[in-house]
Amino acid sequence: MVFDILKGCKILEHNDKMTVAEVGASNIREIARALFERGYYYSSGMGVDERPINGRFAMYHIFNCDTEGRYVVLKITSPEGSPEVPSITPVIKGAEWSEREAMDMLGIVFSGHPKPERLILPDDWPEGVYPLRKDFPYNKKLPPSKPIEKEREHKKDVMEIPLGPYHPSLHEPEYFELYVKGDKVVDAEYRGFHIHRGMEKLAESRMTINQIPFLAERICGICGCTHSAAYCQAVEDAAGIYVPERAQYIRTIMLEVERIHSHLLWFGVVCHLLGFDSGFMHIWRAREYIMDIAELITGNRKTYGINIVGGVRRDITEDKKEKTLKLLDMVEKESREVLDNIAEMKELRERMEGVGVLPKKEAREIGVVGPMARSSGIDTDVRRDHPYAAYKDLDFKVPVYKEGDVFARFLVRYEEIFESFNMIRQALENMPPGELINDEYEIPPFKLGIGVTEAPRGENIHAVITWGENMIYRWHPRAATYNNLPAVPIMLRGNDVADAPLIIASIDPCFSCTDHVSIIDSESGKILWRGPLKEGVRRV
Numbered sequence: 001m002v003f004d005i006l007k008g009c010k011i012l013e014h015n016d017k018m019t020v021a022e023v024g025a026s027n028i029r030e031i032a033r034a035l036f037e038r039g040y041y042y043s044s045g046m047g048v049d050e051r052p053i054n055g056r057f058a059m060y061h062i063f064n065c066d067t068e069g070r071y072v073v074l075k076i077t078s079p080e081g082s083p084e085v086p087s088i089t090p091v092i093k094g095a096e097w098s099e100r101e102a103m104d105m106l107g108i109v110f111s112g113h114p115k116p117e118r119l120i121l122p123d124d125w126p127e128g129v130y131p132l133r134k135d136f137p138y139n140k141k142l143p144p145s146k147p148i149e150k151e152r153e154h155k156k157d158v159m160e161i162p163l164g165p166y167h168p169s170l171h172e173p174e175y176f177e178l179y180v181k182g183d184k185v186v187d188a189e190y191r192g193f194h195i196h197r198g199m200e201k202l203a204e205s206r207m208t209i210n211q212i213p214f215l216a217e218r219i220c221g222i223c224g225c226t227h228s229a230a231y232c233q234a235v236e237d238a239a240g241i242y243v244p245e246r247a248q249y250i251r252t253i254m255l256e257v258e259r260i261h262s263h264l265l266w267f268g269v270v271c272h273l274l275g276f277d278s279g280f281m282h283i284w285r286a287r288e289y290i291m292d293i294a295e296l297i298t299g300n301r302k303t304y305g306i307n308i309v310g311g312v313r314r315d316i317t318e319d320k321k322e323k324t325l326k327l328l329d330m331v332e333k334e335s336r337e338v339l340d341n342i343a344e345m346k347e348l349r350e351r352m353e354g355v356g357v358l359p360k361k362e363a364r365e366i367g368v369v370g371p372m373a374r375s376s377g378i379d380t381d382v383r384r385d386h387p388y389a390a391y392k393d394l395d396f397k398v399p400v401y402k403e404g405d406v407f408a409r410f411l412v413r414y415e416e417i418f419e420s421f422n423m424i425r426q427a428l429e430n431m432p433p434g435e436l437i438n439d440e441y442e443i444p445p446f447k448l449g450i451g452v453t454e455a456p457r458g459e460n461i462h463a464v465i466t467w468g469e470n471m472i473y474r475w476h477p478r479a480a481t482y483n484n485l486p487a488v489p490i491m492l493r494g495n496d497v498a499d500a501p502l503i504i505a506s507i508d509p510c511f512s513c514t515d516h517v518s519i520i521d522s523e524s525g526k527i528l529w530r531g532p533l534k535e536g537v538r539r540v
Contacts, residue, residue, distance in 0.1 A: 002072055005034045012075065017237075017386065018450055020073040025086050028076050032061065032088040032095075040065040040072060042367045043483075044461045045098025046476035047106040049134045053446070055080045057108050061088060061095060062450070062463065066385040071450055078108065087113035094367030097486065098478075105132040120193040124148045131201055138198075138205035155179055158186060163500060165194060176488070176504065183496050188489040200475055208470045209235060209443060213307050216462070219477060220510050221302065222265065225258045226455040227462070227477060228307040233388055234464040235309045235472075238449025241441045245390075247311035249431040252390040254297065254306055255453065256420040256427075261290045262456035263413045264335060266508045267342075270410065273502045274348050282338045289331035293324050311437030321428050332421045339414055352407035356491040356503035359404055363487060370458020371416070372484045372507055374400045375408035383454040393430065394423050406506040413508075443468055455480050457508050481510045 002019055009021040023031055040063035048058045057078040064071055076085050087110035089096045100119035102108045107130040110116065124145045130136060164175035173194035179187040199219065203212045216231040217224035229251055236243060264287040271279035291301045297316055298304035306312050342348055363376040373380050381398040383391040399415035401408035445468035452461045458480030467473035484507045491503050
């Protein structure tokens with residue numbers, strides 16, 4: 001039992017899926033290390049401004065253990081009047097970004113952190129201004145600032161190659177700096193968070209419990225359904241809300257529809273990067289059938305708007321079920337034909353085998369999730385290890401490969417989509433009759449809830465603290481890519497620079513999925529344009 005590790009800690013909550021313990025500053029690192037050695041990896045971290053309640057800041061470190069099917073949350077609270085707590089990054093590498101994020105957004109100081117640098121906020125953000133503190137208004141506008149020119153120390157004997165700020169294939173904002181000797185990448189650094197949309201602040205400040213699922217779905221334009229499901233599950237977990245069984249099945253069907261279309265999109269991108277555009281076009285043609293299924297069930301090809309706290313908003317009738325099964329047969333047949341041909345093409349395999357290797361040890365230390373972890377020999381899948389929705393009733397396999405290269409990631413996703421076809425058929429055949437939603441519930445104040453889903457890119461986790469009055473106190477969504485990106489520099493080292501775009505794309509990254517921006521006059525602070533980037537540039 002995990003209690004032998006948490007001996008001496010104050011247990012705040014303990015149930016079948018989660019244990020929450022309050023840990024002191026003197027033993028937080030010792031306990032975190034003991035959890036990791038027991039098989040718990042670092043899943044997510046959430047900083048909270050609890051000063052309106054108890055005058056302190058708090059950091060919630062969330063660990064996941066697949067074999068025990070349990071999340072353990074270590075809560076550490078700062079002294080009253082001080083924002084400082086010990087960092088656990090020196091013993092848990094996966095905690096580095098979460099602690100830097102809490103430092104940026106809440107001003108929590110992590111003593112002993114090996115790299116206390118900004119992660120999300122830009123370099124010219126004013127000192128001492130923390131957007132996620134409760135006394136920072138959500139609609140406050142800061143005066144424009146001038147860019148800061150920083151002196152950079154250049155590395156000797158290597159060539160620096162910037163990759164970004166727009167990815168050469170994914171058309172999303174990110175920035176990698178590659179250090180190259182000859183044709184080989186010897187090191188790399190990553191700088192992201194170019195478009196931070198402030199969703200957490202918006203949700204905590206002015207949205208109701210059941211408005212947030214529609215905001216959560218807009219975290220990602222590819223796999224938004226998994227975010228709205230994770231958020232709903234977090235609230236349902238916190239408040240103990242019963243969800244009708246039929247609604248659980250419909251959520252499962254849509255989550256697997258989303259996985260298939262997302263993986264097929266990725267296969268198309270990889271074909272394009274390998275110079276095989278015929279494969280790209282054939283795969284995306286097959287993908288259209290799965291988009292038709294999404295539209296048939298929800299009325300939308302993407303951003304389905306189907307999940308809501310307590311259930312779902314649309315039913316799957318017998319007529320829709322029959323049409324879905326026919327379309328499913330078509331997309332499976334065409335996908336298998338194209339993907340089998342790709343997997344057997346020697347020219348394409350040689351570009352993927354042995355390229356961008358992520359060893360299992362490093363993968364576990366960082367806490368990578370999803371196909372990234374499974375292709376590096378880690379047998380993990382929250383659908384099986386932490387069953388939610390209707391997954392406990394379905395029969396499916398979890399593919400695992402030990403090579404850790406680009407081709408292993410290809411094979412994991414290949415097997416996964418065919419498992420998804422079978423899971424959708426099982427769910428459609430066994431879907432029970434009944435209600436779609438339970439709207440008879442009350443939200444208790446200041447309760448912690450966790451919702452997890454296995455997104456196409458891996459484990460998504462949403463942590464929620466309720467507040468009452470139909471509002472939440474704190475919402476922290478963590479997408480799978482957040483845990484997977486720190487592994488990219490490891491995967492790049494020792495590879496040809498020409499393979500860098502393929503290696504980065506092989507994690508199926510999701511940097512940011514919006515091109516909506518505000519163009520601001522830096523002198524006057526006046527907003528010149530708000531809307532799509534392309535149209536804004538043309539008009540301004």
